[in-house]
Amino acid sequence: MQAVGAAAAFSPAVTPSPARRRAVDSGKGFSRSCRSGRVSVSAAGYSQLEVRRVSYRPPGTEQNLLNEISLNLREKSFGLLFGRSGSGKTTLLQKYNDSGNPMGPPELLTAQRVGIVFQFPERYFLADTVLEEITFGWPRQNTDFLFREKLALKLQNAINSVGLNGISLEEDPQSLSGGFKRRLALAIQLVQTPDLLLLDEPLAGLDWKARADVVNLLKDLKKDHTILAVSHDLRELYPLVDRSWRMEMGGVLKEEALPFENSGASKCKQNFDGEIIDFSPNSHRWNEETMSDADFCLGKGRLQEVETYILCAANVGQ
Numbered sequence: 542m543q544a545v546g547a548a549a550a551f552s553p554a555v556t557p558s559p560a561r562r563r564a565v566d567s568g569k570g571f572s573r574s575c576r577s578g579r580v581s582v583s584a585a586g587y588s589q590l591e592v593r594r595v596s597y598r599p600p601g602t603e604q605n606l607l608n609e610i611s612l613n614l615r616e617k618s619f620g621l622l623f624g625r626s627g628s629g630k631t632t633l634l635q636k637y638n639d640s641g642n643p644m645g646p647p648e649l650l651t652a653q654r655v656g657i658v659f660q661f662p663e664r665y666f667l668a669d670t671v672l673e674e675i676t677f678g679w680p681r682q683n684t685d686f687l688f689r690e691k692l693a694l695k696l697q698n699a700i701n702s703v704g705l706n707g708i709s710l711e712e713d714p715q716s717l718s719g720g721f722k723r724r725l726a727l728a729i730q731l732v733q734t735p736d737l738l739l740l741d742e743p744l745a746g747l748d749w750k751a752r753a754d755v756v757n758l759l760k761d762l763k764k765d766h767t768i769l770a771v772s773h774d775l776r777e778l779y780p781l782v783d784r785s786w787r788m789e790m791g792g793v794l795k796e797e798a799l800p801f802e803n804s805g806a807s808k809c810k811q812n813f814d815g816e817i818i819d820f821s822p823n824s825h826r827w828n829e830e831t832m833s834d835a836d837f838c839l840g841k842g843r844l845q846e847v848e849t850y851i852l853c854a855a856n857v858g859q
């Protein structure tokens with residue numbers, strides 16, 4: 542186990558361009574003085590990600606948004622953070638300023654070993670072709686030739702591993718389907734072969750087919766990566782989840798298993814806040830307000846279609 546820094550040290554695996562970074566970072570500045578705790582990512586073979594007693598209070602506010610958050614995750618396992626909107630889940634994944642005090646040997650983990658895919662990553666695509674998008678953040682200086690060459694060698698691997706190999710590298714990223722845009726966002730991170738992938742709402746805004754595709758892709762990626770995702774889509778991700786935590790308002794994180802069965806269609810569903818609700822057709826709570834965006838994609842709550850979707854999600858894990 543190796544600590545990266547006393548306050549955390551995640552950053553995207555491929556350094557985003559200034560424009561992309563501005564877009565990604567907008568609205569969330571961090572004040573070093575308000576943050577405490579530790580985030581560690583082990584070297585390969587050493588088993589896990591560890592977050593220990595991380596607290597954070599946004600500048601100018603009176604209350605902690607994150608309160609002594611601790612979690613750990615085994616290597617090549619899938620962790621899920623869920624909970625109410627605004628409880629601080631995304632903030633926990635965000636890039637932290639380095640505040641020093643690394644723990645020392647055996648091996649300091651570089652930030653390049655962590656890949657982050659933010660929510661709606663396609664909104665930050667800037668290039669005209671798939672190839673340019675993937676290589677956008679690569680170093681341009683002549684002195685970086687060897688590093689660029691190393692990245693180029695990994696490019697095909699990354700493209701294959703997300704199933705983009707049938708797509709021309711000359712394709713305009715904006716012309717890709719929603720699911721393929723997500724694949725591209727993952728490929729951008731995977732080129733640098735990170736050990737840990739942090740994903741913020743990986744299924745958000747996709748139709749049911751693309752969601753099922755991305756879940757299957759994540760299942761494959763889990764064979765080689767440790768993945769920590771923030772999501773409201775508990776049911777769909779459930780087959781992948783090894784550990785899950787609920788973030789409560791006030792910034793307290795509690796480990797909580799997802800209440801689904803191992804196989805077959807579930808009678809449970811969650812609302813926008815990750816709260817588990819009764820799924821039975823006669824339930825007075827069964828209405829559009831309590832459904833997730835996936836249900837809306839499927840026809841605004843006609844029960845038959847939602848049942849199909851639940852069954853489809855249940856099949857993903859088999």
Ligand SMILES: Nc1ncnc2c1ncn2[C@@H]1O[C@H](COP(=O)(O)OP(=O)(O)OP(=O)(O)O)[C@@H](O)[C@H]1O
Pocket residue numbers: 568569570571599600606624625626627628629630631632633771
């Ligand atoms: N640096 C900051 N300054 C001020 N407010 C902040 C800062 N960082 C986060 N916040 C606020 O903290 C709250 C929690 O945000 P966050 O995006 O982490 O929640 P979340 O649990 O991921 O929500 P959702 O599920 O809707 O994505 C938000 O109201 C956000 O505006």
